[in-house]
Amino acid sequence: MADAALDGLTRGGNFESLRFTGGSLDGETVPSGTTFSNVTFEDVTLRGCELEALEFRQCTFLRCRFDSSAFRESTFARCVFFDKDSESGCSLRFTNLRLARFEDCDLSMCRLDRARLHQIYIARSQGQGLSAREATAVHEIVGGFELAEGSLVDCNLAYADFTGADLTRCELSGNRLSHAVFDRAILREAQLTDCELHGVSAEGVEMRGADLRGSELSGLDVREVDLDGVRIAVSQQSALLEPLGLIVTDD
Template identity: 30%
Template sequence: MGLALQGEKIARNRFTGEKIENGSFMLCDFSGADLTGTEFIGCQFYDRDSRQGGNFSRAILKDASFKSCDLSMADFRHANALGIEIRECRAQGADFRGTSFMNMITSRTWFCSAYITKSNLSYANFAKVVLEKCELWENRWHGAQVLGASFSGSDLSGGEFSGFDWRAADVTQCDLSNAELGELDLRTTDLQGVKMDSHQAAQLLERLGIAIIG
């Protein structure tokens, strides 16, 4: 059995750089903790009884990794998450407002780094989050809140976008190939530089009453 903690406030350096498999962290408070390079594999952070997730607010999650974890309802607000990996996780309702995936080089030059793939992001909150040129493929985005978010240049391929407000976020230069595009409307969404396959393009044009021949 993995480590099992309940209702604990996690000391700042307790898990820095550690590898933790099959752990259970019910109602644990990781706020402000330094989890630089920490790996969580198959860990549970969501408490079903209280319907509360792990608290990672203001944590340092630089190069931290979550694989096959339950991050439902997790609070990532104002965390430093440059280089974070979230792969094959449940993250429904997770709150990423104010999370930084950005490395500022100067006041005007910066880059983002994040790998969020094959995860359930339904109803997660990405309002005003900047996740540009990142790996964000094969995620489920149903009902995610993305008002003011920028995904420009990111790989969103293979995603499921039912119940997704395309007008609310910047998706220019994104790869949308093989994605289920939900209610995407060519008339109201800026698709400059977007990549999609011919089947998707034909579907979008058909919605405008344009028949594709050949």
């Protein structure tokens, strides 16, 4: 079907093989349980909208803006958020992505700056150049207590920017993170096993209690990164110490 009207989204239902081109909604609600299959959104803006518990299957989002919207508990399977022609992603800044799931998606060049990522799940997805500056997986509850949890696993996050992000206790295993930026990020007790960390920038990163076993560590400069309490394997020592001029040999 050709260009569809965005107003119909607020009535909910099942949307299949449609194309939404242009237009915007501000502060509207799409009913929970609404499903989208093989739907394309092009140059669409949904700002400050309630988009909770929606289901997207094989959908395409081209140059869309979802800033300050809430995607709590929504699921995305085999969805594309990257426009190859313009080499640009979608904007999801300040979004609430708590309990959202992205599986086999392409989030390359998307902007998730200051997004709330508590209990998010992203797996087997592309995210080259993704920006999640100041995003946080920490959720504050009554009494001043903080919960921290989230999973980004088996993804290609090369050149992603996590400057100032708080990924405390997140599961980040199996990711390609070459040339990613973690300056001033918080990775306390994060699981970073079996990751590619070549060429990362990690000035001022906090990693106490993180698990880096099985990861490629040649990009970490121990003169700039506080590795106090970080867990590594014996076989990884040389990658950290040889850049300092030390010669690591077997006894």
